[in-house]
Amino acid sequence: MDLNVLHPGLSVDATASELAGAPGVAPLARTAAPSRIVPVILSGGSGSRLWPLSRESLPKQFLALTSQRTMLQETVLRAQGCGPEGPDFAAPIIVCNQEHRFLAAAQLSELGIADRRILLEPIGRSSAPAICAAALLVAEEDPDALIWMKAADALVEDTPALHRLLRTGAEAARDGRIVTFGIRPTSAEAGYGYIEVGPPLDAAAGAHAITRFVEKPKADVAAGFVASGRYLWNSGMYLFTARGLLREMALHAPELLAHATEAIRLRRQDPDFIRLDEVSFTACPSLSLDHAVAEHTALGAVVPAELRWSDVGSWDALWQVGRKDAAGNAASGDALLVGSRDCYVRSEDGVVTAVVGLEDVVVVATGDAVLAVHRDQAQDVRRVVKRLKEMGRKQASQHSRCHRPWGYYETLSIEGRFQVKHIVVQPGQKLSLQKHFHRAEHWVVVQGSALVTRDAEEILLTENQAIHLPLGCVHRLSNPGRIPLAIIEVQLGAYLGEDDIVRLEDMFGRC
CATH class of the missing domain: 3.90.550.10 (Spore Coat Polysaccharide Biosynthesis Protein SpsA; Chain A)
Structure with a gap:
């Protein structure tokens, strides 16, 4: 293939035989440093x-x-x-x-x-x-x-x-x-x-x-x-x-x-x-x-x-590079080990994780999943992910906390026709201007200040104030303050999927 055709200014200036890498074969002309x-x-x-x-x-x-x-x-x-x-x-x-x-x-x-x-x-x-x-x-x-x-x-x-x-x-x-x-x-x-x-x-x-x-x-x-x-x-x-x-x-x-x-x-x-x-x-x-x-x-x-x-490619690799106690255990988060040796224990999201009388195991606890595996089989964890995907379980690829360019949200509870979320918006950020066809929402400010667009209105809310967003209204949430804005969102409707969002305007180009 002629590299000049693909990218003008570049050229292949040696034949394959001239490029031989064995010792003693003259290298290509050195480029300027x-x-x-x-x-x-x-x-x-x-x-x-x-x-x-x-x-x-x-x-x-x-x-x-x-x-x-x-x-x-x-x-x-x-x-x-x-x-x-x-x-x-x-x-x-x-x-x-x-x-x-x-x-x-x-x-x-x-x-x-x-x-x-x-x-x-x-x-x-x-x-x-x-x-x-x-x-x-x-x-x-x-x-x-x-x-x-x-x-x-x-x-x-x-x-x-x-x-x-x-x-x-x-x-x-x-x-x-x-x-x-x-x-x-x-x-x-x-x-x-x-x-x-x-x-x-x-x-x-x-x-x-x-x-x-x-x-x-x-x-x-x-x-x-x-x-x-x-x-x-x-x-x-x-x-x-x-x-x-x-x-x-x-x-x-x-x-x-x-x-x-x-x-x-x-x-x-x-x-x-x-x-x-x-x-x-x-x-x-x-x-x-x-x-x-x-x-x-x-x-x-x-x-x-x-x-x-x-390459930190497995939990066993993390145990190998981790700081260990006298029994060879590497632990982080709210982890408690009793009578255990050479274990890796990691606790996330405030989950108390206790390991008693075990050796050479990995235990990892998050807010929505727990993994327990022998260190010798740490490479096989991907088989768990594959099985979860085959089952259609969202835990295979999604965390309960979902990061967005404006901050993050996490689902606290979902059942039938309602869902409760914790939403955090970083200072100076705002969500898209949007509407929903299948759900209404209720927002309660628990930290910071919120500037809420609701159809033709703009409403400033502070801690412990709330607002109702009826089905179909055009709305937006913004944080005009200097500290993160935290709200509790209650969704009510027949369908609560994330694809029920019609974006009309977005500072992150997601429309």
């Missing part, structure tokens, strides 16, 4: 192995699992200024599902990061289409810019070491190589992919050729890999130039590149988000970057890394 590294953070996963805390409506990258900040926030902060000896980072690009766009924007704003781009996927298509679209976006400004691809939901405890590794990997990436970072294994983890390390690359100190990738081997095979000393965990982090990745896409995934190019060409952009064209992006094959490019390229390279890294 770009001034900054562009972090591209992929934030599209669902984290089903961390159910019931992580669900499709609020996946693990938006949760605070290992610190006071969310996984996304911690990942973004690793790509900020890091002193005179560290890499110089450009503004990050966040790639996320369009359903999570307001969560991503809000969490970046909490960090004070206004200089960013949020690229929205209309549908999940794994990492290759996502990073391809981001690389095309970067290439419009600088085809030779270095791109650091990483997932939003991995833990790295040694950020200075990570930055040193980026400098090492940059040498190989500027030679046109597709560089990944392999973690030296500390145990035989069957839930990770593995990379077999080849000989050193002469032209890139610290980098090695890649012999092969192995996706999530069986436990005994993984144990053999670790014992051999030749294998690394596949971290899923990559470093390459925009030109280098797109050239390899043209060689190994031309159909994907063509559709991603069209999705970028037809994108829509507003002040907050870049929206990929839905038809073009949906046509992309659903492939990881490993399968689309890394397993096939002659220019692959791996940099061995010791980072105290974890």
